[in-house]
Amino acid sequence: MFNLSGKKAIITGGAQGLGFSMVEAFHNGGVEIAVIDISDEITTISDKLKANDAKIHAVKGNLLDIDSLRQSFNEALEKLGGTVDILINSAGLIERKPAFEVSLESWHRILGLNVTSVFELSRLAATEMKKQGSGKIINMGSILSVLGGFNAVAYSTSKGAVLQLTKSLSNEWAEYGIQVNAIAPGYMLTTMNTDLMNDPVRGPQMEARIPAKRWGTPEDVAGVALFLAANASDYVTGTLIPVDGGVLGR
Numbered sequence: 001m002f003n004l005s006g007k008k009a010i011i012t013g014g015a016q017g018l019g020f021s022m023v024e025a026f027h028n029g030g031v032e033i034a035v036i037d038i039s040d041e042i043t044t045i046s047d048k049l050k051a052n053d054a055k056i057h058a059v060k061g062n063l064l065d066i067d068s069l070r071q072s073f074n075e076a077l078e079k080l081g082g083t084v085d086i087l088i089n090s091a092g093l094i095e096r097k098p099a100f101e102v103s104l105e106s107w108h109r110i111l112g113l114n115v116t117s118v119f120e121l122s123r124l125a126a127t128e129m130k131k132q133g134s135g136k137i138i139n140m141g142s143i144l145s146v147l148g149g150f151n152a153v154a155y156s157t158s159k160g161a162v163l164q165l166t167k168s169l170s171n172e173w174a175e176y177g178i179q180v181n182a183i184a185p186g187y188m189l190t191t192m193n194t195d196l197m198n199d200p201v202r203g204p205q206m207e208a209r210i211p212a213k214r215w216g217t218p219e220d221v222a223g224v225a226l227f228l229a230a231n232a233s234d235y236v237t238g239t240l241i242p243v244d245g246g247v248l249g250r
């Protein structure tokens, strides 16, 4: 039910943070992985995991550029031998600024990576998954898929869209054996939140709002991703699973 050995996955944004943690967990589960990321750090992933290079393939690409995105997907698919069972869309961007100060260029960049690239990569992967009659697409939403947030207008708009995109694609593709779900991490200990964590006022305020009374770790997210990639979740689709220490339940 939970065995992923021999499966093939494409994971975007896997060079660091939550994406890297999922790469590590899936690698330990026997999954062959192609990581797509813009960062040079992808070339060090195999070393960091002491992995056999045949099981982890690095594909450097810019998912904000549609030609680069398509080329990266094709390269990833080719490196995986022409099939893909799991797509995890983890690459994402945030900018914390009051709405008055957000440039339209930044707005388009955040929507472009967090929504448009997820849509296009999902279509490309689902085209392959449909042929084999099965597949798992896991999108990274956020607690801001549901909450409005504060000083992160483009980000919360994009993550709200990720939730709707997840539901729309699930509605269309469930009949092909493709499950599309999203994970909603809360306040996680990653570089995305370094500013917040180090803020002497907002940092402790955040922690006080978390019923679990601790920030989340990348490993907390990886466990739910493994579930959503496994046969154990074959009848789970079109949903958002919070990994937030209870924040959305408040």
Ligand SMILES: NC(=O)c1ccc[n+]([C@@H]2O[C@H](COP(=O)([O-])OP(=O)(O)OC[C@H]3O[C@@H](n4cnc5c(N)ncnc54)[C@H](O)[C@@H]3O)[C@@H](O)[C@H]2O)c1
Pocket (backbone or CB within 6 Å): 012, 013, 014, 015, 016, 017, 018, 019, 020, 036, 037, 038, 039, 061, 062, 063, 064, 089, 090, 091, 092, 093, 113, 140, 141, 142, 143, 184, 185, 186, 187, 188, 189, 190, 191, 192, 193
């Ligand atoms: N960290 C959190 O607290 C948190 C909370 C909720 C949701 N999320 C979501 O989880 C996902 C992962 O978050 P994270 O904390 O690991 O982020 P991160 O910033 O640590 O990592 C993002 C990765 O995406 C890559 N990337 C950025 N722009 C790219 C581009 N144009 N093309 C290809 N790759 C690109 C980066 O190089 C990096 O490796 C994101 O979608 C984020 O919105 C994170």
